[in-house]
Amino acid sequence: MLKASGICLQRGGKTLLEDINLALRPGEITVLLGPNGAGKSTLLGLLSGLQPPDRGEVRLDEQLLTELDPQLRARFMAMYTQQQPLNFPFRVEEVVALGCYPLMLAADAMTARVRDSLAQFELQSLAQRDYTSLSGGEQQRVQVARVLAQAGAECQVLLLDEPVSEMDLKYQQLLLQRVRAVADRGVAVCCVLHDLNLAAQLADQVVLLQQGRMFGVGPVAEVMTAANLSRLYGATVTQVVSEPQPVFVSGLIS
Amino acid sequence: MSHRKVVLGFSCLLPLVMLVSLLTGPVSLDLTTIFDQSVAAQVFWQLRVPRLLLTLLAGGLLAITGAAAQSLFRNPLADPGLIGISAGAALSAGVMMVLLGSSVYLLGGLMLPLAAFAGGVLTTLLVARLSVTLQGVSVTNMLLCGIAINAIALAGLGGLKYLAGDQQLRQLSFWMLGSLNHSRWQDLLVLLVAAVPVLWLLPRYGQKLNLLLLGEQQASLLGLDVMRCKRVMILLIALGVGAVVALTGIIGFVGLVVPHLVRLLTGPDNRRLLPLSALLGAILLTLADIISRLLVSPAELPVGIVTALVGGPFFLLLLTRRKRELRVC
Numbered sequence: 001m002l003k004a005s006g007i008c009l010q011r012g013g014k015t016l017l018e019d020i021n022l023a024l025r026p027g028e029i030t031v032l033l034g035p036n037g038a039g040k041s042t043l044l045g046l047l048s049g050l051q052p053p054d055r056g057e058v059r060l061d062e063q064l065l066t067e068l069d070p071q072l073r074a075r076f077m078a079m080y081t082q083q084q085p086l087n088f089p090f091r092v093e094e095v096v097a098l099g100c101y102p103l104m105l106a107a108d109a110m111t112a113r114v115r116d117s118l119a120q121f122e123l124q125s126l127a128q129r130d131y132t133s134l135s136g137g138e139q140q141r142v143q144v145a146r147v148l149a150q151a152g153a154e155c156q157v158l159l160l161d162e163p164v165s166e167m168d169l170k171y172q173q174l175l176l177q178r179v180r181a182v183a184d185r186g187v188a189v190c191c192v193l194h195d196l197n198l199a200a201q202l203a204d205q206v207v208l209l210q211q212g213r214m215f216g217v218g219p220v221a222e223v224m225t226a227a228n229l230s231r232l233y234g235a236t237v238t239q240v241v242s243e244p245q246p247v248f249v250s251g252l253i254s
Numbered sequence: 255m256s257h258r259k260v261v262l263g264f265s266c267l268l269p270l271v272m273l274v275s276l277l278t279g280p281v282s283l284d285l286t287t288i289f290d291q292s293v294a295a296q297v298f299w300q301l302r303v304p305r306l307l308l309t310l311l312a313g314g315l316l317a318i319t320g321a322a323a324q325s326l327f328r329n330p331l332a333d334p335g336l337i338g339i340s341a342g343a344a345l346s347a348g349v350m351m352v353l354l355g356s357s358v359y360l361l362g363g364l365m366l367p368l369a370a371f372a373g374g375v376l377t378t379l380l381v382a383r384l385s386v387t388l389q390g391v392s393v394t395n396m397l398l399c400g401i402a403i404n405a406i407a408l409a410g411l412g413g414l415k416y417l418a419g420d421q422q423l424r425q426l427s428f429w430m431l432g433s434l435n436h437s438r439w440q441d442l443l444v445l446l447v448a449a450v451p452v453l454w455l456l457p458r459y460g461q462k463l464n465l466l467l468l469g470e471q472q473a474s475l476l477g478l479d480v481m482r483c484k485r486v487m488i489l490l491i492a493l494g495v496g497a498v499v500a501l502t503g504i505i506g507f508v509g510l511v512v513p514h515l516v517r518l519l520t521g522p523d524n525r526r527l528l529p530l531s532a533l534l535g536a537i538l539l540t541l542a543d544i545i546s547r548l549l550v551s552p553a554e555l556p557v558g559i560v561t562a563l564v565g566g567p568f569f570l571l572l573l574t575r576r577k578r579e580l581r582v583c
Contacts, residue, residue: 048475050471050474050475070474070477070478070479071477072477073477074475074476074477075477077475078475079475081469081471081472081475083469083471084468084469084472085328085468085469086467086468086469087328087330088325088328088330088467088517088522089517089521089522090467090521090522090523091521094521094523095468098464098465098468098476099476101461101465101476101477102476102477150476
């Protein structure tokens with residue numbers, strides 16, 4: 001279990017995160033929702049251990065995350081970040097293979113794992129293509145496949161920062177399936193999304209974040225109400241269906 | 255092209271250009287007389303062989319450090335010259351030449367290499383120091399600092415040229431153009447001290463540099479100690495380039511064009527790119543040296559002019575191709 005207790009972060013006199021308490025439990029998918037600049041990516045950064053908080057702590061089981069050996073952390077945790085600055089003409093399969101780096105696999109196992117990861121995101125036909133020649137959505141699929149290739153048998157935490165922002169509907173759904181399958185292996189997943197309906201489909205636990213503070217946390221039915229979401233985004237959100245899961249539209253409908 | 259074919263091709267080319275280099279020059283040699291006490295044997299052992307070794311090492315080092323720098327900066331156009339090492343080394347050596355005059359030849363001629371090497375390392379450390387931000391070493395800052403330091407060093411060298419006497423001016427100018435003339439056995443020893451750790455260690459960082467290409471955050475998430483890796487890279491690059499500049503002056507474009515060519519042949523994977531760049535760098539600089547000696551025989555052109563004349567247009571060609579590809583996308 002990944003547990004953040006009372007974490008705060010300030011940069012340049014501005015409070016980015018304040019007193020966040022959050023537990024990511026094995027097998028559970030937590031979805032982070034919030035307007036632009038609410039601190040979602042910053043929070044994921046702290047949860048990954050890439051950046052230490054000013055106050056508070058993040059622990060993986062009992063281990064303080066910042067004291068964990070980086071190589072070990074890479075086997076316990078995988079993360080998809082929004083910025084993917086790769087601009088060298090690697091082949092798609094080479095990019096995915098880099099995800100296996102922390103797993104220290106033998107050559108055969110590595111090839112098999114890469115092939116499997118490519119297949120999971122229907123990337124087989126692109127395997128030999130130059131990564132830099134792909135479209136934005138294809139590049140995102142490759143990078144997500146790389147991150148999921150890193151999430152091996154020892155993986156306990158998977159963090160995803162807007163993993164579907166450039167994907168079309170089909171691959172959005174495919175990704176949700178894959179993420180659910182990872183969670184079912186007992187991995188704690190935390191995912192930033194902007195699409196409320198995808199969030200409602202995917203989440204076991206929802207966290208609403210506003211200006212660096214937790215605005216609400218709990219199961220979908222409790223937290224994702226039209227009133228909460230309208231206040232969270234400062235925009236009108238209407239709920240049109242409530243069972244079996246809520247469906248929202250942006251704006252008022254008459 | 256397959257990796258094996260490229261390795262095979264390079265391994266055939268290398269001995270070939272080495273042989274041609276040994277046989278090229280104003281004194282005609284045949285290999286049967288090199289163990290005599292003849293003048294030809296003297297020329298062979300005291301001039302041709304050390305010159306060839308210097309060329310091979312310099313070419314290999316310039317190319318492999320170029321490849322490493324491009325991966326470190328995640329920019330295929332980055333060249334060790336860009337981070338100010340060449341200019342820093344040149345300025346330091348220039349100061350030595352002008353201020354010390356003829357006493358620069360004390361210590362068995364080691365003063366100049368040592369000064370240039372120290373200048374190169376100091377400049378790199380300074381650039382690295384200036385570009386450390388809260389988030390770690392910023393690549394953008396580092397490149398910008400390199401540009402500023404290049405400008406300062408070149409201005410300093412310009413000033414030195416005004417101060418210098420005729421003899422020193424000539425020496426300084428030739429050295430800045432990049433020449434392989436300065437090849438005696440004791441100089442080679444200096445270069446070897448730098449070359450062994452660089453050529454031995456850099457290829458071992460191939461996969462780590464691949465991770466860095468994904469981005470520093472991504473590399474860190476994959477378990478790489480990014481700060482440590484970058485520090486080691488900076489030191490090795492400074493060591494390699496500083497040592498070469500000390501002995502040969504500024505030989506441009508090898509560190510830029512060679513990794514480009516290798517990437518076109520076998521792709522950007524640093525595990526292949528680094529060793530193959532060293533090989534091709536050695537081959538191409540030897541070839542450039544042969545050309546520089548043939549063009550104005552029995553005199554010789556500074557090899558830096560040849561590499562710039564061949565490398566510059568070639569690089570422009572690469573750029574136009576890149577531009578066209580971008581437009582297609």
